[in-house]
Amino acid sequence: MSDDKEDLELQALQRELDDAFATTRPRRGYEDELWLRMQARRPLRTRLRDAIGSVGALFRQAPAIPLGAVAVLLMVVVGAGILLNSGLRLSPTHSSYAQGAQAPDLALSEFGKLPTPALHPGLVPAPVSNGPSASYSAALDQSNLYFGPATLRWTGQMPLQSVQAAVYRYAEPGASLADQFAASLGASSDKQVRSGTGFLGTYSGQAFILTVQPTEPQLPLEPYFNLAPTSPVTAGGADSRDAAAAFLGRYSLVPSWPNEVKVQQSNGHVLVQYLRSFQLPGGGVAYLVNWIGQRYGASVDINNGGITGASGPLPLNLDATTYRLISNDEAVRMALASTPASSQAIQPVPAVDLKSVELVYALAFAGGRGYYEPAYLFSGTFSYNGQTYTKRVLVPLVDPTLRS
Amino acid sequence: MASDRPPFEDVYRDYLGRIYAYVRAQVGTSADAEDITAQVFMNAYQAYDRFEPRNVTPAAWLFRIARNATLDHFRASGRRDRLQRTIEHQPEAEHDPSAMAEERIQYRALLVHVARLPERQRDAISLRHSGLSFEEVGHLMSCSEDAAKMLYHRALKALRDAVAGQEQAVE
Numbered sequence: 001m002s003d004d005k006e007d008l009e010l011q012a013l014q015r016e017l018d019d020a021f022a023t024t025r026p027r028r029g030y031e032d033e034l035w036l037r038m039q040a041r042r043p044l045r046t047r048l049r050d051a052i053g054s055v056g057a058l059f060r061q062a063p064a065i066p067l068g069a070v071a072v073l074l075m076v077v078v079g080a081g082i083l084l085n086s087g088l089r090l091s092p093t094h095s096s097y098a099q100g101a102q103a104p105d106l107a108l109s110e111f112g113k114l115p116t117p118a119l120h121p122g123l124v125p126a127p128v129s130n131g132p133s134a135s136y137s138a139a140l141d142q143s144n145l146y147f148g149p150a151t152l153r154w155t156g157q158m159p160l161q162s163v164q165a166a167v168y169r170y171a172e173p174g175a176s177l178a179d180q181f182a183a184s185l186g187a188s189s190d191k192q193v194r195s196g197t198g199f200l201g202t203y204s205g206q207a208f209i210l211t212v213q214p215t216e217p218q219l220p221l222e223p224y225f226n227l228a229p230t231s232p233v234t235a236g237g238a239d240s241r242d243a244a245a246a247f248l249g250r251y252s253l254v255p256s257w258p259n260e261v262k263v264q265q266s267n268g269h270v271l272v273q274y275l276r277s278f279q280l281p282g283g284g285v286a287y288l289v290n291w292i293g294q295r296y297g298a299s300v301d302i303n304n305g306g307i308t309g310a311s312g313p314l315p316l317n318l319d320a321t322t323y324r325l326i327s328n329d330e331a332v333r334m335a336l337a338s339t340p341a342s343s344q345a346i347q348p349v350p351a352v353d354l355k356s357v358e359l360v361y362a363l364a365f366a367g368g369r370g371y372y373e374p375a376y377l378f379s380g381t382f383s384y385n386g387q388t389y390t391k392r393v394l395v396p397l398v399d400p401t402l403r404s
Numbered sequence: 405m406a407s408d409r410p411p412f413e414d415v416y417r418d419y420l421g422r423i424y425a426y427v428r429a430q431v432g433t434s435a436d437a438e439d440i441t442a443q444v445f446m447n448a449y450q451a452y453d454r455f456e457p458r459n460v461t462p463a464a465w466l467f468r469i470a471r472n473a474t475l476d477h478f479r480a481s482g483r484r485d486r487l488q489r490t491i492e493h494q495p496e497a498e499h500d501p502s503a504m505a506e507e508r509i510q511y512r513a514l515l516v517h518v519a520r521l522p523e524r525q526r527d528a529i530s531l532r533h534s535g536l537s538f539e540e541v542g543h544l545m546s547c548s549e550d551a552a553k554m555l556y557h558r559a560l561k562a563l564r565d566a567v568a569g570q571e572q573a574v575e
Contacts, residue, residue, distance in 0.1 A: 010557075013564050014533075017518075020511035021533040024425040026438060031420055034442050038416075038449050 110321035113404040117362035119394045120341045121147045146389040147342035151351040158328040165374035170316040172368045178212035220365040223314040232306025244272035244300035270302040286359045293392040325397040335378045335393045352391045354380040426534040444470045525559030
């Protein structure tokens with residue numbers, strides 16, 4: 001073969017390769033789907049920070065990407081109806097969001113040994129030993145969390161009463177339950193938006209895409225749905241809170257479990273959160289917190305006046321039972337003796353006065369089941385290099401001998 | 405000093421297609437390519453705070469993550485065997501009509517030939533035609549720019565021979 005002919009052949013092949021690589025692209029919907037999944041794995045504060053930083057981009061790009069998802073993590077909610085009126089069993093449809101009333105009296109330790117809920121840094125960056133860099137510091141706000149070693153002291157006031165609180169449990173759902181849930185919203189399975197892994201199901205309905213994801217045990221995070229309109233829905237109502245309620249109401253997804261509505265705004269991006277709580281037998285509620293000790297629940301994302309997404313816990317049956325809980329004094333001792341969630345340390349090791357404590361619920365996952373367990377969340381702050389950091393300590397209240 | 409990192413959303417939009425194409429040329433099915441691409445961007449997302457654009461371009465940074473993710477994919481137990489089987493039965497490998505509709509048939513065949521090349525040749529072709537310079541290709545493959553050029557041209561000839569061999573077999 002002559003050199004000229006070979007050159008021509010190779011050039012033709014190069015052009016063909018250029019075309020092949022330039023035109024090989026993922027299927028339609030994949031970009032949005034993946035974006036949603038990524039957002040769902042991020043902590044609230046990170047998403048809000050980015051939302052603030054990229055608002056200009058959001059305006060430019062309108063809603064092709066469900067940046068609404070921008071909040072999904074926060075959105076991510078706990079799965080399912082909480083308590084029960086008549087026996088703890090809630091309907092598997094999303095009407096099971098029905099708020100329960102009070103914890104049932106069940107046999108001690110009915111669920112066997114429980115996994116232990118714990119805080120961990122997750123995706124939240126932690127300070128490095130030689131101090132944060134300038135860019136790093138700029139990215140953090142006053143609510144920086146610190147998971148590393150600290151010398152702890154309790155200077156707050158514990159409640160006088162010992163805690164009474166139930167433990168709630170769900171079984172990991174399968175695809176059929178996700179299908180049921182989708183059907184209740186008028187959505188059907190959609191291969192166009194299916195993903196290879198990571199979803200219990202992907203669906204399309206009238207002008208919306210729905211994905212349902214299983215428990216993410218490494219965080220953990222309970223099964224949840226993301227509902228993203230194919231184009232932004234004009235937010236009606238007097239304010240963001242009303243708009244979010246109206247949007248959820250359209251799909252019968254307004255949480256009926258105990259919650260507090262919180263609205264966060266930043267330059268055109270509004271996040272309406274329904275922070276989930278569990279009712280306590282003696283009255284009052286305890287909020288559910290995630291792996292960084294942050295309250296969370298269902299959420300609705302509003303960008304520039306348009307609703308771009310909603311997310312919440314997949315409705316699941318919850319069983320409940322009671323366990324022997326430790327005393328408040330013991331909880332303080334355990335908090336002060338706790339092992340840091342991260343070895344990344346500030347030097348010298350900071351001294352932190354834990355000044356406040358809150359009764360919360362935290363999720364732990366093991367053996368294909370998720371457990372909402374009562375815990376005390378202690379917190380205190382300290383300063384380092386001009387930054388204020390928050391140290392949180394989670395003390396599970398179920399007697400340690402009943403935990404694995 | 406403020407970082408000059410672009411918003412991650414921009415990087416995501418700009419590179420998702422290119423990363424997917426690169427990965428797709430390495431593996432036998434679009435489903436695997438989707439899984440690996442997802443892993444690439446999940447990893448990139450988590451590491452973005454540490455990305456330093458003064459030292460490396462977003463393309464080189466992302467393609468390094470993609471290359472590692474693809475190698476991890478092949479290292480995973482049984483994956484290489486699965487890939488081999490997939491490649492050997494490539495015409496029947498994609499049963500999903502929606503997936504097939506997304507890729508032009510003739511290019512799918514060409515990418516099958518790319519996927520059959522030895523690892524380094526496959527990498528050189530894929531990285532180069534994903535828009536990287538030879539310098540970047542060499543950097544990613546731990547060799548000089550000149551070595552990357554030589555490797556690429558050798559790969560190109562091997563690919564041409566493979567395509568020609570297939571055409572002769574069909575005739």
